Amino acid sequence: MADAALRLKGLVEQLLGAPLPVRVRAWDGTEAGPPDAPVLVVRNRRALRRLLFKPGELGLARAWVAGDLDVDGDLYAALDALADLIWERGEDARTLGQALRDPEVRAAARGLLRLAGPPLPPAPPAEEMRRRRGHLHTRRTDKRAISHHYDVGNDFYELVLGPSMVYSCAYWPAPESAGGTLEEAQRDKLELVSVKLGLKPGMRLLDVGCGWGSMAIHAAREHGVDVVGVTLSQEQAAYARKRVAEEGLTDRIEIRVQDYRDVTDGPFDAISSIGMAEHVGAEKYLQYARHLYALLKPGGRLLNHQIARRPQRDESAYDVDAFIDAYVFPDGELAPVGTTVTQLERAGFEVRDLESIREHYALTLRRWVANLEAGWDRATGLVSPGRARVWRLYMAASALAFEHNRIGVNQVLAVRTPESGTSGLPLRTRTWN
Known part of the structure; x- marks a missing residue:
């Protein structure tokens, strides 16, 4: 089809009822859209089929992971331009159904179907984890979800994370200028956690979700704890x-x-949980908090570092x-920070400090993307190329989400305060002492 880009742009704008905020380059080499806008490359008609049969974020993601969609130029600028389509419109089937009552929208959808051509929707890329029926956050399902994300090869994570091998928000000395190295900022984060926990020689620390061992090594080497x-x-x-x-x-x-639920050899003087609680799930969060509370000595501290x-x-x-x-992150769930604080307090903790480090995570993610x-x-x-594309998209999109305050990250310090108060x-x- 001649000038596929112009045809595609017109149909999409008719479907959305708004101008397309990016320039489109279609599979036939044609382009249409604002000349100075980020370029969305539609490599083949299969990309349209993915979007039509799964409108919204998941369809876009499948096309990206499969290599059917790409961006020519600044990925951050393209994601920023598409933000309203990806995050604001979402995938609400009711909204889509209401839109399709409009004759012009139905005509645009039919035009896109003709442009996409047969066959019916392609299979999702192999990197997608199919959701299984049944209860979430059992020991079996949690292990499966963690393996999907983390057991992709330590060499790959070394490339992305760098020598620190810390897969959570770093702590930057000058967010305005992003000064310092990633390794220095991660070291500062581990030290911040250690100081908040009041680690001293002879103490016993439980590191929940210890990753590649960075927090454990820092605490033992720098503070003399077990x-x-x-x-x-x-x-x-x-x-x-x-x-x-x-x-x-x-x-x-x-x-x-x-599994953290199977740790029974307390008590511990301190517990660090850095970037792990997002995997716990809303239904299990109070159980998580109560179990950690039970593992602490009276006066012991918990540092819960969690995305919100x-x-x-x-x-x-x-x-x-x-x-x-x-x-x-299959089965991962985010909660507002107020909900997290409430659950910790319901478990018996006294919450003593909360520090938001949202901007720090945006800086960290941009460094990881640059490494990748x-x-x-x-x-x-x-x-696989698909897996690498997953990581590039999710880290870049997450950086923008932190920058625009769609999500945040907080360090909550809680104490098992003894009866003496x-x-x-x-x-x-x-x-901090």
């Missing part, structure tokens, strides 16, 4: 144990492949992000 680290990922555990041995810390650190979403007007209508759930892009050829060799914290909590 550490139990738990993860559900076999690959993470093997990597962490190797690092512990290389540091000469095997007498101070034990790395386990273990903005509250919804109707919380009962909240649904998980379709792309993240299918490709990135710089090592793209090696990354696609270590995993003495928390053990200084009167001025920002002068």
